[in-house]
Amino acid sequence: xxxxxxxxxxxxxxxxxxxxxxxxxxxxxxxxxxxxxxxxxxxxxxxxxxxxxxxxxxxxxxxxxxxxxxxxxxxxxxxxxxxxxxxxxxxxxxxxxxxxxxxxxxxxxxxxxxxxxxxxxxxxxxxxxxx
Amino acid sequence: xxxxxxxxxxxxxxxxxxxxxxxxxxxxxxxxxxxxxxxxxxxxxxxxxxxxxxxxxxxxxxxxxxxxxxxxxxxxxxxxxxxxxxxxxxxxxxxxxxxxxxxxxxxxxxxxxxxxxxxxxxxxxxxxxxxxxxxxxxxxxxxxxxxxxxxxxxxxxxxxxxxxxxxxxxxxxxxxxxxxxxxxxxxx
Numbered sequence: 001x002x003x004x005x006x007x008x009x010x011x012x013x014x015x016x017x018x019x020x021x022x023x024x025x026x027x028x029x030x031x032x033x034x035x036x037x038x039x040x041x042x043x044x045x046x047x048x049x050x051x052x053x054x055x056x057x058x059x060x061x062x063x064x065x066x067x068x069x070x071x072x073x074x075x076x077x078x079x080x081x082x083x084x085x086x087x088x089x090x091x092x093x094x095x096x097x098x099x100x101x102x103x104x105x106x107x108x109x110x111x112x113x114x115x116x117x118x119x120x121x122x123x124x125x126x127x128x129x130x131x
Numbered sequence: 132x133x134x135x136x137x138x139x140x141x142x143x144x145x146x147x148x149x150x151x152x153x154x155x156x157x158x159x160x161x162x163x164x165x166x167x168x169x170x171x172x173x174x175x176x177x178x179x180x181x182x183x184x185x186x187x188x189x190x191x192x193x194x195x196x197x198x199x200x201x202x203x204x205x206x207x208x209x210x211x212x213x214x215x216x217x218x219x220x221x222x223x224x225x226x227x228x229x230x231x232x233x234x235x236x237x238x239x240x241x242x243x244x245x246x247x248x249x250x251x252x253x254x255x256x257x258x259x260x261x262x263x264x265x266x267x268x269x270x271x272x273x274x275x276x277x278x279x280x281x282x283x284x285x286x287x288x289x290x291x292x293x294x295x296x297x298x299x300x301x302x303x304x305x306x307x308x309x310x311x312x313x314x315x316x317x318x319x
Contacts, residue, residue, distance in 0.1 A: 011168060029195055031167075046318065065192070065193070067197065071283065075270050100186075113267070
């Protein structure tokens with residue numbers, strides 16, 4: 001399946017979904033002008049991927065900021081993953097948050113409560129140059 | 132000549148008023164995505180020069196984005212066809228020793244005031260935990276409108292600032308009022 005890749009900008013996250021490498025990650029900042037336009041293709045790609053998925057799928061979120069409109073789309077992604085998990089696929093989620101960012105950690109807790117998926121939160125040290 | 136002098140006096144008075152109220156940014160006009168990015172990055176670079184903590188910086192950024200997006204979504208509601216107000220909004224950022232204040236202003240149809248007031252009062256009546264619950268509920272059940280709103284912005288501002296949403300409706304005419312909203316972010 002074709003690799004899905006967008007380069008991160010100051011208002012949209014970097015997205016990489018690569019079945020061969022087994023990498024599924026959204027990282028950076030998310031406040032797109034049009035959230036539907038940015039996130040719907042990701043959901044479409046996932047629907048297609050889960051017709052013939054890898055044995056195991058680990059989806060990583062490594063965001064430094066997202067607005068409320070994006071928060072809803074992130075939940076949509078997680079709910080898609082949950083749906084495929086229910087159908088018997090092996091799926092888990094890694095939620096990375098900057099170690100000094102309580103709000104981002106809290107957001108991870110919230111999502112973990114909202115979906116039934118193996119959900120691990122991991123603190124990391126964010127260099128200023130990553131912002 | 133006298134007219135020029137009057138305007139100069141006004142401009143100086145305006146500048147003095149801004150200083151008195153410690154206003155760091157004021158804008159009136161159309162709010163676009165480009166402006167949202169410009170204002171937030173301006174605030175970011177200002178804050179990173181100072182000694183503001185990372186958490187405060189992030190919260191100010193967050194509240195600014197939600198306020199500006201609310202403005203851009205609602206300022207051009209269909210019922211507002213007065214050219215003086217349609218598609219336009221007021222945006223003010225001020226800062227004193229204790230807090231940042233972010234104020235937005237836009238015209239609203241009088242018929243929509245009651246619903247908005249009820250929403251604001253409901254949010255103001257909730258504690259942090261209840262706000263988190265409401266946010267989750269709204270995220271799960273709320274529908275994203277064509278403009279990308281899901282009713283989440285105000286709830287999130289309230290829980291991120293830990294303060295009441297201060298608001299005011301001012302009469303413009305029989306169909307419109309001016310809606311002012313101030314969010315305060317403590318500098319701790």
